[in-house]
Amino acid sequence: MADRRDVLRMGVLAAGIVTPAVAATPALAGPRLERDGRDRDRRRARPLVIGHRGASGYRPEHTLASYELAARMGADFIEPDLVSTKDGVLVARHEPEIGGTTDVAARPEFAARRRTVLLDGVPVTGWFTHDFTLAELKTLRAVERLPQVRQRNTLYDGLFTIPTFQEVLDLRARLSKELGRRIGVYPETKHPTYFRDLGLDLETPLARVLRRNDLDHSGAPVFVQSFEAGNLRALRAEHRLRVPLIFLTAAAGNPFNDPRSYADYLTPAGLRELSAFVAGIGPEKNQIIPRRPDGTLGSPTSLVGDAHDAGLALHPYTFRAENQFLPVDFRVTNDPNAYGRAIDEQITFLRAGIDGLFTDQPDIGVLARSLAFAAAEDA
Numbered sequence: 588m589a590d591r592r593d594v595l596r597m598g599v600l601a602a603g604i605v606t607p608a609v610a611a612t613p614a615l616a617g618p619r620l621e622r623d624g625r626d627r628d629r630r631r632a633r634p635l636v637i638g639h640r641g642a643s644g645y646r647p648e649h650t651l652a653s654y655e656l657a658a659r660m661g662a663d664f665i666e667p668d669l670v671s672t673k674d675g676v677l678v679a680r681h682e683p684e685i686g687g688t689t690d691v692a693a694r695p696e697f698a699a700r701r702r703t704v705l706l707d708g709v710p711v712t713g714w715f716t717h718d719f720t721l722a723e724l725k726t727l728r729a730v731e732r733l734p735q736v737r738q739r740n741t742l743y744d745g746l747f748t749i750p751t752f753q754e755v756l757d758l759r760a761r762l763s764k765e766l767g768r769r770i771g772v773y774p775e776t777k778h779p780t781y782f783r784d785l786g787l788d789l790e791t792p793l794a795r796v797l798r799r800n801d802l803d804h805s806g807a808p809v810f811v812q813s814f815e816a817g818n819l820r821a822l823r824a825e826h827r828l829r830v831p832l833i834f835l836t837a838a839a840g841n842p843f844n845d846p847r848s849y850a851d852y853l854t855p856a857g858l859r860e861l862s863a864f865v866a867g868i869g870p871e872k873n874q875i876i877p878r879r880p881d882g883t884l885g886s887p888t889s890l891v892g893d894a895h896d897a898g899l900a901l902h903p904y905t906f907r908a909e910n911q912f913l914p915v916d917f918r919v920t921n922d923p924n925a926y927g928r929a930i931d932e933q934i935t936f937l938r939a940g941i942d943g944l945f946t947d948q949p950d951i952g953v954l955a956r957s958l959a960f961a962a963a964e965d966a
């Protein structure tokens with residue numbers, strides 16, 4: 588019987604995302620053929636390039652323009668973070684708080700909506716999607732979240748609306764036809780317990796929208812991700828979602844309202860338990876290759892091997908080209924906002940055995956992947 592990873596790979600292969608020549612896993616390929624590392628490399632599925640919040644290195648995040656650019660740059664998947672409006676519609680925003688990613692603060696008609704909420708136990712002040720109907724949110728315009736880092740992206744401030752999840756799926760369908768390949772969608776449920784407590788559960792509309800778009804089956808080009816294991820369990824057991832699920836992990840702490848830490852989940856035993864309901868994990872990249880105390884890139888942990896042994900894929904986050912996000916030894920100048928050796932960083936992680944990566948600059952991810960594979964062929 589195929590294990591979870593085989594199912595995941597078959598689903599991705601059926602989605603047309605994996606090159607057939609390199610897609611077979613040992614379980615699918617029959618007797619082991621490898622004579623050396625090159626054979627193993629050829630059989631591994633091609634790692635996925637996931638456009639993190641679209642192509643957020645080049646456009647304000649979570650806008651249709653950002654997702655479209657990611658697809659045109661070659662991303663296999665586009666990644667919307669999902670939150671709910673007051674009237675229960677899923678929209679793409681990084682957080683329920685929208686003061687930093689829209690022009691809401693400049694809208695006098697919404698000034699009274701500013702308030703403080705307890706978000707996963709942390710007080711947060713601002714404007715929240717769940718205080719706005721979809722019609723009201725649609726009057727807002729997106730702005731660059733990191734204007735000091737990505738000043739060029741402020742060129743697009745005020746041009747784009749907040750997209751609904753349905754609009755992201757419509758874009759995905761249109762671009763898949765136009766580009767002649769199936770673009771995948773990789774939604775994340777943001778703060779699912781928080782939204783459930785507000786009476787706005789994310790799971791029900793997520794399952795409904797996926798099914799309405801014929802995207803809830805094992806061959807669909809979809810992953811659903813969450814930082815809450817309980818949310819993923821519910822999506823599988825109660826909502827009967829059939830697409831592969833990915834458990835996101837942080838370098839420290841616990842999922843909200845969960846006595847188990849992320850570190851507990853990442854032990855070999857924890858990974859085996861996870862494999863009962865998820866197809867993979869999305870670790871913070873430093874959990875795969877930590878940095879040394881001086882900020883340079885250290886040696887890989889056992890996480891790739893441990894996860895693969897449990898039948899789980901790994902899609903770490905977040906690869907960004909600017910120096911400030913890179914290990915010290917991959918930085919090029921003292922300008923924190925200038926680009927460093929991001930291609931080399933990604934090649935290093937790809938060679939460590941990851942199965943995909945979230946990146947703000949999908950064009951760099953595509954290039955790094957091609958170079959990493961070319962290097963394996965030449966070895």
Ligand code: G3P
Nearest residue numbers: 668775812835869904945
């Ligand atoms: O979903 C992968 C990555 O995006 C998780 O972190 O906070 O950027 O959504 P965040």
Ligand code: CA
Nearest residue numbers: 666667668775
């Ligand atoms: Ca995300």
